[in-house]
Amino acid sequence: MKLHVNIPGASYPITIERGCLNHLATSIPYEKSTILVHDSGIPLQWVNMACDQLHPKAVFCFEQGEGSKNLHTLEQLLSAMFEAGLNRKSQVVALGGGVTGDMAGFAAACYMRGIDFYNIPTTVLSQVDSSVGGKTAVDLGCAKNIIGAFWQPKAVIIDPDVLSTLDDRQVSAGLAEALKMGLLFDESLVEAFEQDSPDLVSIIARSIDLKRGVVEQDEKEAGLRKALNFGHTIGHAIEGSFEDYEYLHGECVAAGMLYFITDPTLKKRVRRIYDTLHLPEIRDFDKAKVCRLLRGDKKGNENGISCVFVDKPGSFVFKTMAAEELDAMVERDPYEEYNR
Amino acid sequence: MKLHVNIPGASYPITIERGCLNHLATSIPYEKSTILVHDSGIPLQWVNMACDQLHPKAVFCFEQGEGSKNLHTLEQLLSAMFEAGLNRKSQVVALGGGVTGDMAGFAAACYMRGIDFYNIPTTVLSQVDSSVGGKTAVDLGCAKNIIGAFWQPKAVIIDPDVLSTLDDRQVSAGLAEALKMGLLFDESLVEAFEQDSPDLVSIIARSIDLKRGVVEQDEKEAGLRKALNFGHTIGHAIEGSFEDYEYLHGECVAAGMLYFITDPTLKKRVRRIYDTLHLPEIRDFDKAKVCRLLRGDKKGNENGISCVFVDKPGSFVFKTMAAEELDAMVERDPYEEYNR
Numbered sequence: 001m002k003l004h005v006n007i008p009g010a011s012y013p014i015t016i017e018r019g020c021l022n023h024l025a026t027s028i029p030y031e032k033s034t035i036l037v038h039d040s041g042i043p044l045q046w047v048n049m050a051c052d053q054l055h056p057k058a059v060f061c062f063e064q065g066e067g068s069k070n071l072h073t074l075e076q077l078l079s080a081m082f083e084a085g086l087n088r089k090s091q092v093v094a095l096g097g098g099v100t101g102d103m104a105g106f107a108a109a110c111y112m113r114g115i116d117f118y119n120i121p122t123t124v125l126s127q128v129d130s131s132v133g134g135k136t137a138v139d140l141g142c143a144k145n146i147i148g149a150f151w152q153p154k155a156v157i158i159d160p161d162v163l164s165t166l167d168d169r170q171v172s173a174g175l176a177e178a179l180k181m182g183l184l185f186d187e188s189l190v191e192a193f194e195q196d197s198p199d200l201v202s203i204i205a206r207s208i209d210l211k212r213g214v215v216e217q218d219e220k221e222a223g224l225r226k227a228l229n230f231g232h233t234i235g236h237a238i239e240g241s242f243e244d245y246e247y248l249h250g251e252c253v254a255a256g257m258l259y260f261i262t263d264p265t266l267k268k269r270v271r272r273i274y275d276t277l278h279l280p281e282i283r284d285f286d287k288a289k290v291c292r293l294l295r296g297d298k299k300g301n302e303n304g305i306s307c308v309f310v311d312k313p314g315s316f317v318f319k320t321m322a323a324e325e326l327d328a329m330v331e332r333d334p335y336e337e338y339n340r
Numbered sequence: 341m342k343l344h345v346n347i348p349g350a351s352y353p354i355t356i357e358r359g360c361l362n363h364l365a366t367s368i369p370y371e372k373s374t375i376l377v378h379d380s381g382i383p384l385q386w387v388n389m390a391c392d393q394l395h396p397k398a399v400f401c402f403e404q405g406e407g408s409k410n411l412h413t414l415e416q417l418l419s420a421m422f423e424a425g426l427n428r429k430s431q432v433v434a435l436g437g438g439v440t441g442d443m444a445g446f447a448a449a450c451y452m453r454g455i456d457f458y459n460i461p462t463t464v465l466s467q468v469d470s471s472v473g474g475k476t477a478v479d480l481g482c483a484k485n486i487i488g489a490f491w492q493p494k495a496v497i498i499d500p501d502v503l504s505t506l507d508d509r510q511v512s513a514g515l516a517e518a519l520k521m522g523l524l525f526d527e528s529l530v531e532a533f534e535q536d537s538p539d540l541v542s543i544i545a546r547s548i549d550l551k552r553g554v555v556e557q558d559e560k561e562a563g564l565r566k567a568l569n570f571g572h573t574i575g576h577a578i579e580g581s582f583e584d585y586e587y588l589h590g591e592c593v594a595a596g597m598l599y600f601i602t603d604p605t606l607k608k609r610v611r612r613i614y615d616t617l618h619l620p621e622i623r624d625f626d627k628a629k630v631c632r633l634l635r636g637d638k639k640g641n642e643n644g645i646s647c648v649f650v651d652k653p654g655s656f657v658f659k660t661m662a663a664e665e666l667d668a669m670v671e672r673d674p675y676e677e678y679n680r
Contacts, residue, residue, distance in 0.1 A: 075411045078480055078487055082636055110450070113477070113488045137453070140418055147418055148453045149489060296422055 001205060005132060005212050007219050010152040014132060014212065016205050021046065021120065021159040024053045028118050028155065033057050033090040035081050037104035039064040042096050042122060043165045050095050050120065058084035062103075066245040069099045069138050071147065077107045091116035091154070097123035098130040098249065102145070105136030109151035119153045122162045124174025124200075125250050128181070128207035131156045133215040133225075142240040142289075143296050150220055158208070160201045171200075172277040173250030176231075178207035179273060180257060184227050185210045187313035193273045227316050230308040231257030234330060237293035241285045255282040258334035263311040271335070281335055291327045341545060345472060345552050347559050350492040354472060354552065356545050361386065361460065361499040364393045368458050368495065373397050373430040375421050377444035379404040382436050382462060383505045390435050390460065398424035402443075406585040409439045409478050411487065417447045431456040431494075437463035438470040438589065442485070445476030449491035459493045462502045464514025464540075465590050468547035469521070471496045473555040473565075482580040482629075483636050490560055498548070500541045511540075512617040513590030516571075518547035519613060520597060524567050525550045527653035533613045567656050570648040571597030574670060577633035581625045595622040598674035603651040611675070621675055631667045 003014040015027055024030070036056040038047055041064030051059065060080045062068045081092070092115065094104035101119050108117035121131035137148025163171065175193070182189030189206050192198055211228075218225040235256025239249055247255075254274055261267045294305065304320040311317075321329075343354040355367055364370070376396040378387055381404030391399065400420045402408045421432070432455065434444035441459050448457035461471035477488025503511065515533070522529030529546050532538055551568075558565040575596025579589055587595075594614055601607045634645065644660040651657075661669075 071411055071415045075480070082480055082483055082486060085636065087636075106450075110446075110487050110489055112486060113475070113490055135453070140415070140422055143422055146422060146452060147450050149450055150453055296425065296427075 003209055003212055005152070006216050007134075007152060010134070010219075012153055012155050014156045014158065014208060016158045016160070016201075016208065018161050018201070019159060020157055021049055021162060024050060024120075024157065027157050028054060028093060029091070030054045032116075033084070033086050034093055035060055035084060035086060035090070036093050036095060037062075037077065037100055037107070038095045039068070039097075039100055041065075046095060046122060046162055046165070050093070054093060056093070057086065057090075064099075066099055066139070066144075066239070066249070069103050071138055071140070074103060074107060074138050077103065078111055081107065081111055086111070086115070088112050088115060091118060093118045093120065095120045095122060096126075097121065098126045101126055101131055102135070102137050102148070105134075105151055105153065106138055106148050109136050109149040114151065117151060117153045118155050118157070120157045120159075123166060124163060124171050124204070125177055125248075126174075127158045127160070127163070127204050128174060128178040129211055129228075130177075131158070132208055132211050134219065139240075142243075143293065144236045144240050146296075152219075158204065160204060163200070168278070169248065172279055173248035173254075175203070175277055176250040176254040176257075176274075176279060178203050179270070180228075180231055180253065181207045181210045183257070183261075183270070183310045183313050184230055184308075184316050185214075185314060190269075190273075190313045193276070226306060226318065227308050229306075230260060230310060230316060233294070233305060233307050234259050234290065234326070237290040238282060238285050240293050241289040247280065247282055251280055251282065254279045255334055257310075259329050259332075260307060260309045261311065262309065266311060266313065283333065283335070287330050290330050291323075294326050294330070295323050343549055343552055345492070346556050347474075347492060350474070350559075352493055352495050354496045354498065354548060356498040356500070356541075356548065358501050358541070359499060360497055361389055361502060364390060364460075364497065367497050368394060368433060369431070370394045372456075373424070373426055374433055375400055375424060375426060375430070376433050376435060377402075377417065377440055377447070378435045379408070379437075379440055381405075386435060386462060386502055386505070390433070394433060396433070397426065397430075404439075406439055406479070406484075406579070406589070409443050410480070411478060414443060414447060414478050417443065418451055421447065421451055426451065426455070428452050428455055431458060433458045433460065435460045435462060436466075437461065438466045441466055441471055442475070442477050442488070445474075445491055445493065446478055446488050449476050449489040454491065457491060457493045458495050458497070460497045460499070462499075463506060464503060464511050464544070465517055465588075466514075467498045467500070467503070467544050468514060468518040469551055469568075470517075471498070472548055472551050474559065479580075482583075483633065484576045484580050486636075492559075498544065500544060503540070508618070510588065512619055513588035513594075515543065515617055516590040516594040516597075516614075516619060518543050519610070520568075520571055520593065521547045521550045523597070523601075523610070523650045523653050524570055524648075524656050525554075525654060530609075530613075530653045533616070566646060566658065567648050569646075570600060570650060570656060573634070573645060573647050574599050574630065574666070577630040578622060578625050580633050581629040587620065587622055591619055591622065594619045595674060597650075599669050599672075600647060600649045601651065602649065606651060606653065623673065623675070627670050630670050631663075634666050634670070635663050
């Protein structure tokens, strides 16, 4: 299956196909000078498969985890690119999850003021969401994605077969983002989660297609795209509040969405899906730190922070919340209204 | 005098006027949250004058010199922005020379994926050239401007009166870039340097206007704008080869241009202008290091490095040079063909 993201001056294909990691040459010009970027957590079989086809000039491996997504690792990556002799005609290929794609994409965006970038997402989270849209970034201390650029990839290559080596927790956390897409834009995607055995490949394809549509309408997040922050306002802050990133991004987003679903029936329905996915209940965060992080949120301005609320699957509303209102929300238990 | 840079989606005014630093409110929306960026070398009178009008939420001062233009200082600057609570609606104002503008501009480009940037250049070099065009960057080790973005300012405010506190060496080094503009595009600007008492303000205005025209035609350096690299290919490498940046950027560019003027008569003429400006002869650089840096040059690809040659003032040719040819050029004394 092939989708096309149509953005003026930066259109690109998304390939979604079992086994397509075996056919990279159809998407990536392997004759160009390439650096392959991955983290220490990805099974070597996928790295070797990519290397055998792309013959990269350099391979950059960094320690797995959000803790690596900072200017220090970025500098090491940029130095590796320079040492390998990459120039303006060279390219960066990311093989991995959101952290890999975000950081490798930002390296591509700012190396010599911008070179080509290819993204091969290997986690559910990145396959259903972050690999498409051109948001690249690294963190600044515990403030997530504060440093970055909009830099569209030249192609996104999604092979659902690589998910076979993921553990269940990673899969579930990623599916929380796909559920988010359903809650915002398409109830049938929510219903897909309520099947006896949900079809992973069609959930991925539907989710990334919804993302594609949003990005086409609003590349730079002037309006509609802000809806994708549903669950992220408090979720990001919760994630950043743990020194060692105990919880996965998707797990924090799942917790974060509950604050912004005010209809008890829908909340119950969503919580039931969380249970099916075995998503953890996150209560053990430092509330004061979360409030502090919220005040530095990118979505904020002098009047407050723009938040996204969903009460009916497939639709949403924006509401600007004062920092004090958010503080009060954080004080509440997001799981409180749910009786199993 | 007001010029307008017309780039699709990013047009902005350039104000060139004696005393205009006293009237910043006409160019910069002072009611927005602002960080003012300057270095330790700028006279406090200019910083205070800007602060009195802009009331910045934060002022970031870094140690003067190219040695500060790296990811480490950038991280400090971005942290200061975050600590001050700047958000997507905030703005960065640079007050200083090329290093300040390049680094503050890049901070604006990548903070929350891009916020507004205003540039108040206070050196000849930045007033005649670097403040207009949207090239922002920091260095990576001794490789200059390897990390950066194209990020156009919202306005450029040029007050020639601030040059009164510059020392003569800074003024001369800056004028080398204006001379470069004349050599490339306009012989009358070269002739302006041959007057008994050259008119600084009109040299600045003519030079920045030529730059404006180039940037309008080729914002992202796909073609014409590459001509501005005249003198920079070897000049940048010479500058980066000194651990402590003994020579100013403009001085290195002046030396660098001589390698690419093959007509002895023109070279003689240019050398005579250098003498009037008291530009130093730079011979004491590490040639092996310069050659090494050239191989990592942004203008390079597998076939060689694109170089700009001038033999008649007001015109130029591009020529792709193999790394070995450039090595041979570096071995020669650029001052050799000149007999005073």
